[in-house]
Structures are given as C-alpha cells and as structure tokens.
Amino acid sequence: MERYKRNIKALSLEENIILNNSKVCVAGCGGLGGYIIEMLGRLGAGTITAIDGDVFEESNLNRQLLMDEASIGKSKALAAKERMSRINSKIKVIAVKEFITQANAEQLLDGHNVVVDALDSISSRFILQNACENRGIPLVHGAIAGWYGQVSTIYPGERTLSKIYADSKTQGLEKELGVPSFMPALISSIEVSETVKILLGKENLLRNKLLFIDLLNNDYDIIELG
C-alpha cells in the first residue's frame, strides 16, 4: 500500500503485516503519549488503545502534540482518537477516558501485545508494571524531566521499576525541572522503536538495562541493571 511505502526497507512487508495485526496500549496521552500514538499510528499499528482520564490545560501546550489552543478542557484520550482518524483511518484507536488504577489496570491492559508507559507519576507506573506482569504483557517504560529522560523495556517478572526507583512513593525531578518540548519527542521515539522491536521479535532490546539521556551534557548512558 502506498501509505506504507516508506516503511518498506526498514520493515519488510511481512513485518508491516505483523504491525497491522498488533494491538498496543498507550498508558497516558500527554507529552510522551501524544507522540507515541502519532508514531504508532503512522507506522500502521492496527489497534491502539489510548488511555487517559485527564483533559488538556494551557500549560500542556509547550509539549503535547495532541492539543492546540482550542483543545483546552477537552479529553486527551478522545483527542488521540480524533487526530488519528484524520491521519490514518485504516487503523483502530480505542479511547479510554479513565485514569489507570489498581482496580481497572488489568482489565484495561488485557489482550494487548505491548503496553507503552506514557504516565506522569512513579506510583502509577508501579501499578502498570504489576498489571503487565499479571497479564504477561511486555511493558516499555519511558520517563522525562527537564533535559533528562530514560527508557527501559520490561518483560513480566523482571520488575525493572524496583531497580530504578527507590519505591513507588519516589518523587521525580519533573516537578522542579519542568518538561521542554524536545524531551517527550526524543524519549517517545525510543519507546516506539522498542515497541516495534518487541512486536517483530527483534533482538537487542533495553531489557534489564536503562538508557539514561542527559541532553544538557549530551550524555547517553546504558545502565546494566541485571
């Protein structure tokens, strides 16, 4: 299909078909989530579940792809569905206007091939990791703060979050450092490439490893967590 012509070479026809048959859950439709959904949708991931109970605020405008000035007060999850219907009407986007909680997580994630973390708190990420483990789903973790960002791929049983945060009550730096536009764009790209590699069965994932990026100093470190 003409639409996916520039996918070919990087991804074979068979791999494009696998992507088209895959079901990816994006937890959070803010800074990271907006870009993740955009890239997955343009690549042709067949079904994307976009979960976010939040609505847009003016302070999201500096970095959140799914919003414009007219979006203030509107649902982030619905905005994802609406935008993707204009960009790739061949795929299905399921909008879930709920926050992920202990009570609903497993039910919301069930049946997906990969879950992508685009959440904005460490405590909710632990809920996501537990639910993914219980449902046997790989999780691609990403987080950002100021000039810094990180990515890791977590398979059931690896519980990587426990190795990179002291505990679920840990407060991240983002409250004091904010988040400039280029960090969600960068970290979401790496999360999507990890997601695609999982879906296609490719090797060299960031499992038991944390890619930590400091753009201010141009430091790119991979921390061995095993």
Place this chain on the structure above:
Amino acid sequence: MKLVVKLFASLREGRAKEILIERSGVYTPKTIIKELNIPEEDVAIIMINGRRSEADIQLNEGDTVSLFPPVGGG
C-alpha cells in the same frame, strides 16, 4: 583507598561531573551521598563500576560510583 564518583543529570548542579575521593576505612555509596550533601531521595540509581548496586555495599580501591536522580514525568 581512591574512588571516583560520577554524578549524573541534576546531581551535578552545584557539584561536579566527576569527583575523586581518597579515604581510608569502610566506605559505601551511602557514605558518599551523605558526604556530598545529596538528599537521599535525590538518588534513584547507584552504579558501582557500571553495574547497578545497593547503597550499603562496601567499596574497594579504584571503584567508580555513579549516581542518577529519579526521572518520572511523562
């Protein structure tokens, strides 16, 4: 005992990228964090010689200790 401490991201602010320490006696990442006046909750990951470690592991001559802060936004 000579040790190298590498600070990452925001932990460098007001300190340095790399600090050389020469001390005698029992030394752990926890004592380094305290000595550098870094609040305990500001350190999310500790590495010794490139591998993740706990805060109370005893350090040896020539070890490199790397400290990373918690990043949690989305």
